[in-house]
Amino acid sequence: MKITTIYFSATYTTKRVVEAVAKYLANDVTTYDITNDSATDIVEIPADGVLVVGVPVYAGRVPSMAVERLRRFRGNNTPAVVVAVYGNRHYDDAVLELHDIVSECGFRTVAAGAFVAQHSIFPKVGTARPDSEDMADIERFASTTAELLANGFGDITLPGNRPYKEPGAIPIWPTASRRCTSCGACSRLCPTGAIDPAAPQGVDKSRCIKCGRCVAICPTKARRFYGIKYSLAAARFNTAFAPRRENEVWFARMK
Ligand SMILES: Cc1cc2nc3c(=O)[nH]c(=O)nc-3n(C[C@H](O)[C@H](O)[C@H](O)COP(=O)(O)O)c2cc1C
Known part of the structure; x- marks a missing residue:
């Protein structure tokens, strides 16, 4: 199996999750890190390949910068594994949005996951995740995905709403x-x-x-x-989102 990975990952947790999924699926991996990517050429990923695509959740959505950068990758009914990595608050519409983006670009989602990582703005939330339990979840996710890829798969149903939620402003720098x-x-x-x-x-x-x-x-x-705005927001956030959330996964129907 020939895998292409694409990820946007500012603080490297999404990269870790995507790499772990890809490593389980195959040794032959081509990687596109779109975090600092100014390329505009079209990249075609053929039907006999598999895409593993990952983004962090920003305000319940796919980061808008990642949306633009993802659109140059095109599939030809190519299977895609969709990964959203989030900081233990919620993924809201990001899994659905990422699935919609890759579907428009010619991919068919075989599996999707919302995996928890340390929050990149409030690092006392989800601290040191993904941890060993998360890595075990990721391995199980990849294993079921591999079975579906081998045996054939149909449609997938994912959580989230359209239109997607409007991202709120985050007034800290x-x-x-x-x-x-x-x-x-x-x-x-x-x-x-x-x-x-x-x-x-x-x-x-x-x-x-x-x-x-x-x-x-x-x-x-x-x-x-x-700053004071940050400290106040962090105090509220750290308390509200302290309880550990578990990873969630979804799979396409078996054929
Ligand atoms: C601007 C911004 C918005 C975020 N919004 C959310 C969110 O809505 N829900 C959530 O649980 N985590 C949120 N996070 C946390 C990230 O999704 C999380 O830390 C993720 O692991 C970052 O991925 P990266 O390490 O690949 O950059 C946000 C982080 C940033 C920087």
Whole structure:
């Protein structure tokens, strides 16, 4: 089986989940990391291949930047495994939306999963997930998917609503403390070019999507979400979404 993986993953948890699914399914894997991708050429994935596509959930939706970047991948009735990774609050309409996007691009969803990971804005929620229990869930998910791929599959029914929920604004931005050494790593790896390499302590608020990549990769841990608004939101969020949520999976009907 020839697998193509595509993921948008600012703080690398989606990447981990997608890679774990793909690794279980086959050794022959071609990867497209669309987090920092400016390519526009069309990539065709033939019917005898399998797509494993993953995005993080942002405000209950597929990140809009990922939507644009996903549309250059085309299937020819190619099976797709759809993965949404979320920070223990909820995935809302993101699984359905990702399925709709890949369906419009010529793929047929064989299986879908909503997997929990550490929250990239509020890391005290879902801390250190995916953990070993999650990895076992991912392996079971991939195993059932492999059976369906081998035996044939029909339609799939997924949770979520159309029209999708309107994403709310998130009025917080990451900036750097005095520990910043101006190394420029955040500027180079920011998916939206929101950090000026000449002044990497700040952020262009009009471009920042609060994805948390600069926080995740800062070698001196200088970059963080700061401020009273953030602290208040974090206190509420950490309490409201502390209980562990379990991963959820859905499969197409057997043929
Ligand atoms: C802007 C933004 C919005 C988010 N919205 C949600 C959400 O609606 N529900 C949720 O459970 N987690 C939410 N999260 C958390 C991420 O979905 C979660 O941390 C995910 O693992 C990040 O994936 P990544 O590590 O591949 O970047 C949000 C994170 C960000 C940055």
